[in-house]
Amino acid sequence: MAGLAQHGVSRRSFLKFCTTLASAMALPPAAGLAMAEAMAAARRPSVIWLPFQECTGCTESITRSHSPTIESLIFNVISLDYQETLMAAAGHQAEEALHQAIKDNFGKYLLIVDGSVPLGMDGAYSTIGGKSNLETLKEVAKGAAAIVAMGSCAAFGGIPKANPNPTGAVSVSDIIKDKPIVNIPGCPPIPVVMTGVLAHYLTFGSLPELDKLGRPKAFYGETIHDRCYRRAFYDQGKFAKTFDDEGARNGWCLFELGCKGPVTYNACATTKWNGGTSWPVESGHGCLGCSEPDFWDAGSFYKALSMPANPLKTVAGAAVAGAAIGVAVSFVNRAKKSAAKAAHETTTLPDLEK
Amino acid sequence: MGEMQFLTWVRGTGLNLAISIFLLGVLVRLLEIYSLGRKKDLAEPRSVAGASGMNTVFRRSIPADGMLKNSPITYIGGYVFHIGLAIIVFLFAPHIKFFQDLLGFSWPGLPSQAVDFAAVLTIVAMLLILFDRISKPVKRYLSTFQDWFTWALTFLPVLTGWMAVQHLLLPYTTMLALHILTVELLLVFLPFTKLFHAFTVFGSRWYNGTVNGHKGVAV
Amino acid sequence: MGLENFAEATDTTRDGLTGNATAVLHEVAELLVALAERGETGVIDLGGMPLSSADKAWLAERLGQGEVEMTLNLDGASEVRETAFHGVWWLVHHNEKGVLTGEFIETGTVPALVSAHPDDIRQAADKLGFLIDEL
Numbered sequence: 090m091a092g093l094a095q096h097g098v099s100r101r102s103f104l105k106f107c108t109t110l111a112s113a114m115a116l117p118p119a120a121g122l123a124m125a126e127a128m129a130a131a132r133r134p135s136v137i138w139l140p141f142q143e144c145t146g147c148t149e150s151i152t153r154s155h156s157p158t159i160e161s162l163i164f165n166v167i168s169l170d171y172q173e174t175l176m177a178a179a180g181h182q183a184e185e186a187l188h189q190a191i192k193d194n195f196g197k198y199l200l201i202v203d204g205s206v207p208l209g210m211d212g213a214y215s216t217i218g219g220k221s222n223l224e225t226l227k228e229v230a231k232g233a234a235a236i237v238a239m240g241s242c243a244a245f246g247g248i249p250k251a252n253p254n255p256t257g258a259v260s261v262s263d264i265i266k267d268k269p270i271v272n273i274p275g276c277p278p279i280p281v282v283m284t285g286v287l288a289h290y291l292t293f294g295s296l297p298e299l300d301k302l303g304r305p306k307a308f309y310g311e312t313i314h315d316r317c318y319r320r321a322f323y324d325q326g327k328f329a330k331t332f333d334d335e336g337a338r339n340g341w342c343l344f345e346l347g348c349k350g351p352v353t354y355n356a357c358a359t360t361k362w363n364g365g366t367s368w369p370v371e372s373g374h375g376c377l378g379c380s381e382p383d384f385w386d387a388g389s390f391y392k393a394l395s396m397p398a399n400p401l402k403t404v405a406g407a408a409v410a411g412a413a414i415g416v417a418v419s420f421v422n423r424a425k426k427s428a429a430k431a432a433h434e435t436t437t438l439p440d441l442e443k
Numbered sequence: 444m445g446e447m448q449f450l451t452w453v454r455g456t457g458l459n460l461a462i463s464i465f466l467l468g469v470l471v472r473l474l475e476i477y478s479l480g481r482k483k484d485l486a487e488p489r490s491v492a493g494a495s496g497m498n499t500v501f502r503r504s505i506p507a508d509g510m511l512k513n514s515p516i517t518y519i520g521g522y523v524f525h526i527g528l529a530i531i532v533f534l535f536a537p538h539i540k541f542f543q544d545l546l547g548f549s550w551p552g553l554p555s556q557a558v559d560f561a562a563v564l565t566i567v568a569m570l571l572i573l574f575d576r577i578s579k580p581v582k583r584y585l586s587t588f589q590d591w592f593t594w595a596l597t598f599l600p601v602l603t604g605w606m607a608v609q610h611l612l613l614p615y616t617t618m619l620a621l622h623i624l625t626v627e628l629l630l631v632f633l634p635f636t637k638l639f640h641a642f643t644v645f646g647s648r649w650y651n652g653t654v655n656g657h658k659g660v661a662v
Numbered sequence: 663m664g665l666e667n668f669a670e671a672t673d674t675t676r677d678g679l680t681g682n683a684t685a686v687l688h689e690v691a692e693l694l695v696a697l698a699e700r701g702e703t704g705v706i707d708l709g710g711m712p713l714s715s716a717d718k719a720w721l722a723e724r725l726g727q728g729e730v731e732m733t734l735n736l737d738g739a740s741e742v743r744e745t746a747f748h749g750v751w752w753l754v755h756h757n758e759k760g761v762l763t764g765e766f767i768e769t770g771t772v773p774a775l776v777s778a779h780p781d782d783i784r785q786a787a788d789k790l791g792f793l794i795d796e797l
Contacts, residue, residue, distance in 0.1 A: 100782060101775055102736040109755055109764035118705035118766065122774075302445070312615060326536050326555030345540050352450060352616040365761035378447075387451045394619065395537035396544040398454035407463035408470060415474025422479060 107288075113360060114285050114297070114307040124288055134291065135194040136201060137187065138172040139229060141222040142215040142249050142258060143204025147240035148174045150277035151284065153363070170198075173217075184218055191232050199290060200233035202226065202261050205242040205249045209257030226264055235269045235296055236261060239283060241379060244272035244303070251385035262303065271296045272303040276379035279360055282308045302382070304354065313350035313376050316358035319343070337373060347391040348375030355380040450620040453627065461627035462545075468634025473642060481654070489659030499652025499662055500645055516575040520568040527565030531558055531601065555608075562605040569598050593636050599625040683717035686767075687724060690750060693769040697749050703770035718765075725750060725767075734775065738763070742773055 108121030140148070152175075169175070170190035171183070178186055190198065204222070207214035212221030230236060238261040241247040249258035262270050273283055286305055289297045297305040314320065322328070322342040329337035329346055342348070350358075353376050357368040369376055375391075378384040388398025444452070493502075506518045532538055533550075535558040543549035552558075573594055576582045603622035606612055613621070633639060640647075655662045686706060693704035708718065726746030734740040738757040745752055751773045755764040768774065778786075 099736065100779055101734065104775055105734075105736045105740060105755055105764075108766070112707050112709045112764050112766075118707045314615065315610075324555060326552065326558070328536055344537065352447060352619065364757050364759050365763065366759065381447045382445055383448055383451065387447065388454060392544065393537060393540045394450075394454075395541045396454075397458050397541075398451055399456075399459070401459045401462055401545075403459055403463045404466060407467040411467035411470030412474065414467070415471040415478070418471065418475045419478030422475065426479065 141204030349378030
């Protein structure tokens with residue numbers, strides 16, 4: 090670990106980082122040591138990061154992983170051969186770096202993608218160096234050992250895909266079908282979740298156990314609701330009615346203020362944000378459900394799960410129609426009744442059973 | 444379709460459709476029934492104490508002589524599940540939020556554990572009533588498809604709602620979506636089955652009471 | 663019992679203990695025997711199991727305080743405490759903001775993190791040699 094010392098990271102700090110990370114991923118303590126040895130000895134696998142139709146929030150988030158020395162460590166322990174926001178090169182030099190990395194490490198590099206892939210206008214909505222993201226993805230994916238879809242846009246389509254999806258945005262797994270893909274959703278994902286999955290891959294050479302949406306179960310195995318510290322209030326029915334009311338200040342459940350915690354799988358309630366400082370619910374705002382597919386189209390962030398997701402458009406019209414039909418039917422019935430009376434018809438058993 | 448998208452559909456399009464059909468159906472049937480009016484009774488009205496529409500409405504809330512002993516489950520089970528349903532639907536905070544969105548106003552609810560208790564009682568009462576309908580030969584003979592169907596339509600929302608809150612069997616997202624779906628089915632079929640008694644029971648009783656009261660008979 | 667007291671009246675934990683602390687103590691005992699008989703070190707991740715704060719307090723009380731207390735300054739303080747049982751150490755890790763990031767019980771002569779690594783010692787020896795040369 091001589092290289093680490095050069096970056097001001099002591100062996101002990103590194104070991105401490107790996108053991109706490111292993112603990113966060115619910116791995117046994119021995120795995121922390123294995124991680125440390127593997128990461129320190131690793132032959133600096135090549136990592137290519139392609140940014141597509143994204144806001145750069147995921148890159149911003151990953152650079153907040155624990156302490157600054159640690160993620161610069163990761164970017165030195167791996168060989169981050171292409172990352173537009175963080176690399177110094179630009180223009181033709183950057184393109185050269187990309188092609189060289191692909192050539193030298195074909196079949197072995199890890200491909201990280203953030204941002205969705207637009208299909209509209211033959212992919213012209215998002216291009217790098219004149220090439221559409223769609224084309225670039227297909228090309229670079231060919232030589233990748235595995236693909237990490239970083240953030241909700243890459244994993245599920247994200248905000249560009251939200252109704253009416255003007256650019257025809259789709260997720261990475263909608264395009265690439267023949268490579269192992271791990272989805273790390275979140276808008277953005279929690280920093281240590283991103284580095285944790287990368288660390289797992291570097292240590293074990295494979296992707297961690299995934300759920301049916303391709304998310305690592307270590308971080309996305311439980312709902313926010315199941316780990317929420319305000320759960321006791323939910324169970325008792327103590328809900329905050331408005332922001333900053335008495336209940337809110339007492340830390341009551343935010344269900345009525347639109348919290349999507351019960352239907353959202355993520356690690357915010359346990360791992361938290363900003364190095365464990367806090368997370369949305371703890372700060373008084375309901376969960377947005379940002380690690381679930383199509384969360385932008387799941388109704389207002391401020392409408393409880395028991396409320397209609399969209400305005401009820403046809404209800405008023407249906408009521409009017411119902412009244413109209415009712416009145417029409419009543420005229421028909423009255424006419425029938427008068428006719429029956431005039432014809433001196435008697436009431437029979439079948440009539441009563443109608 | 445993923446579980447989240449299913450939930451969004453039942454909370455959005457599904458709910459819109461169900462409530463629309465419900466309102467349309469209720470209005471059609473209410474107008475259809477009540478527009479028929481009554482045949483004018485030209486006889487001299489008799490006035491007998493206790494024989495009127497209002498009297499019948501309240502009198503029929505109590506089992507007739509000997510009936511409670513004859514069929515306790517019908518009456519006790521019936522009251523328990525009706526009251527239970529009212530408590531669950533109108534006094535559970537998440538449901539009150541739903542009505543607030545629809546009507547623009549809300550009211551205070553009960554603690555969630557009280558509603559949970561009511562839900563369990565309701566489920567037990569409904570199962571007992573079903574068992575009674577199956578095991579009593581006369582009841583079973585009289586039962587048609589509609590009787591079993593409407594029982595299921597009413598039972599499933601209570602069961603799925605309770606299971607969702609308790610986090611039983613399926614993941615919450617799916618359980619909640621199923622709950623909302625079963626509620627939508629209940630709404631869609633209510634105006635066109637015997638469940639419509641929700642809107643006509645008191646009107647019916649009043650009608651019978653008035654007509655017979657005119658003749659001097661307390662029913 | 664009115665409806666307001668319903669919640670408190672239905673709480674079933676006694677003094678906040680879940681019963682898991684006893685299980686952990688059993689595990690510590692087993693690891694200590696392994697250390698004594700075969701020199702094998704062991705680690706228990708306290709963050710990895712459902713322990714309430716009452717459970718942890720119960721465990722800390724049973725294991726007690728030993729003769730050694732250390733603070734490691736590693737991107738945030740880590741406290742190492744020997745318990746009243748030789749060979750059983752309690753480690754608490756914090757990040758730079760003072761937030762708890764991990765808690766472990768280790769069995770060994772010293773916790774793995776405390777020992778100086780042979781490679782680091784080799785480097786240090788060279789470094790000290792250079793320092794003396796320059797005097």
